[in-house]
Amino acid sequence: MVLKVGAPAHGGHCVSxxxxxxxxxxxxxxxALPGExxxxxxxxxxxxxxxxxxxxxxxxxxxxxxxxxxxxGAGGVGGGELSHVALPAQRTWKRWVLADCLxxxxxxxxxxxxxxxxxxxxxxxxxxxxxxxxxxxxxxSPQERARAGTGTRTRISLAVAPxxxxxxxxxxxxxxxxxxxxxxxxxxxQALGLTERACWRRGLRPGDTVRAVAPxxxxxxxxxxxxxxxxxxxxxxxxxxxxVVDASGLGLxxxxxxxxxDGFWQVHRQAPQVLVDRVVRAALAERPTAVxxxxxxxxxxxxxxxxxxxxxxxxGLFTLPLSLLAGQVRxxxxxxxxxxxxxxxxxxxxxxxxxxxxxxxxxxxGVGGAFGDGQEAADVVVLDPxxxxxxxxxxxxxxxxxxxxxxxxxxxxxxxxxxxxTFLRRGYRLRDLSALDLFPHTHHFETVAVLExxxx
Ligand SMILES: C[S@@+](CC[C@H](N)C(=O)[O-])C[C@H]1O[C@@H](n2cnc3c(N)ncnc32)[C@H](O)[C@@H]1O
Numbered sequence: 262m263v264l265k266v267g268a269p270a271h272g273g274h275c276v277s278x279x280x281x282x283x284x285x286x287x288x289x290x291x292x293a294l295p296g297e298x299x300x301x302x303x304x305x306x307x308x309x310x311x312x313x314x315x316x317x318x319x320x321x322x323x324x325x326x327x328x329x330x331x332x333x334g335a336g337g338v339g340g341g342e343l344s345h346v347a348l349p350a351q352r353t354w355k356r357w358v359l360a361d362c363l364x365x366x367x368x369x370x371x372x373x374x375x376x377x378x379x380x381x382x383x384x385x386x387x388x389x390x391x392x393x394x395x396x397x398x399x400x401x402s403p404q405e406r407a408r409a410g411t412g413t414r415t416r417i418s419l420a421v422a423p424x425x426x427x428x429x430x431x432x433x434x435x436x437x438x439x440x441x442x443x444x445x446x447x448x449x450x451q452a453l454g455l456t457e458r459a460c461w462r463r464g465l466r467p468g469d470t471v472r473a474v475a476p477x478x479x480x481x482x483x484x485x486x487x488x489x490x491x492x493x494x495x496x497x498x499x500x501x502x503x504x505v506v507d508a509s510g511l512g513l514x515x516x517x518x519x520x521x522x523d524g525f526w527q528v529h530r531q532a533p534q535v536l537v538d539r540v541v542r543a544a545l546a547e548r549p550t551a552v553x554x555x556x557x558x559x560x561x562x563x564x565x566x567x568x569x570x571x572x573x574x575x576x577g578l579f580t581l582p583l584s585l586l587a588g589q590v591r592x593x594x595x596x597x598x599x600x601x602x603x604x605x606x607x608x609x610x611x612x613x614x615x616x617x618x619x620x621x622x623x624x625x626x627g628v629g630g631a632f633g634d635g636q637e638a639a640d641v642v643v644l645d646p647x648x649x650x651x652x653x654x655x656x657x658x659x660x661x662x663x664x665x666x667x668x669x670x671x672x673x674x675x676x677x678x679x680x681x682x683t684f685l686r687r688g689y690r691l692r693d694l695s696a697l698d699l700f701p702h703t704h705h706f707e708t709v710a711v712l713e714x715x716x717x
Pocket of ligand 1: 620
């Protein structure tokens, strides 16, 4: 069928209509760009909408480029669905999706709150490139510019395809498609030759998983089924990796972390540094800000009187710098291995107490409600929930603690819009919002929102 392609929608597709039947079903089409006319193949039909993928571009957008990852195109693997879009246009696409989610899911209070921010444009904020992409996009060499946004991922998960080679799942499919390269992986992972060398799949069966981890310090590790292999493909007793995060913008120097190779860690090479800088500044700076350290902003002074509750804390990426600056920090995290890692990473920090358990309305009240002898509630709450967001009950429990400031890190714009709406209805005011392209060539991006309690 021939489609007239309209605006992008959350999920990595564009809303489109049949050229011959513009009042017919809405078709969510992948691998297209707004304004294009494409020939597409229907991949599923629902009562109200269809899904399709582009098979031929009839009128191309000026933002269309040769895909940075050809195997993530139509009929290919998921996880690189925007690689046919020029990188600056990917960020425009994401800005549009953010505005759309804020409007449709957040509702009028959220739209108004965002529109009131000085940096707001067209109902949302700009999605900013990380320094590595900003630099590559302005490189003099066209080859380097074309590679912008590739080579950034320090964690890659693969599976064994039916023919024994390594690959990834097809989009919305159980089928594993063998890959010939991994352009989004950092060079250290690309150099392993995971898709070419047989040593990585020895003894594995179709469907088994292989995860490659390239820490910022030390050699990569490959978790191949039950085995752990070093960069030469030989079994190793190593199970943990070292990560170093430069927090000199905050005046904290280089922060060191050690975590289980299989544990959660921000996947873009520069994400830990950029997020630590923004989140800690957002939580503890005198003025609420989500932009992080600027040139000459100076280090962040300690806040010995501040009590911070951190929810969904992982292996302690934010807990460590927060505990170096704030008076007391309490964190809550559900994954036992992550809490174990965080305890190792923070064993010297007397100001931090790390709790293991699910984040629920009850646990938020319990952990955040009574700090130390004074039994006072948290002044600041930092939360970095998984994709589904914190949800109404948890957000209401946070608001019930009455913190003066909340920093919400969200990797899904729909969940952001929902959670922001709850905060605003419970007496919080949006003070800042920033969006970062932590996942180039995919539809994903990250946001950091700062809210403050309205003066009563
Ligand atoms: C997006 S990660 C953030 C971790 C950390 N802030 C970081 O950047 O490394 C979300 C974390 O929430 C944890 N998590 C997910 N759902 C949870 C729940 N219901 N209760 C507690 N922790 C949960 C996950 O194990 C994961 O460590």
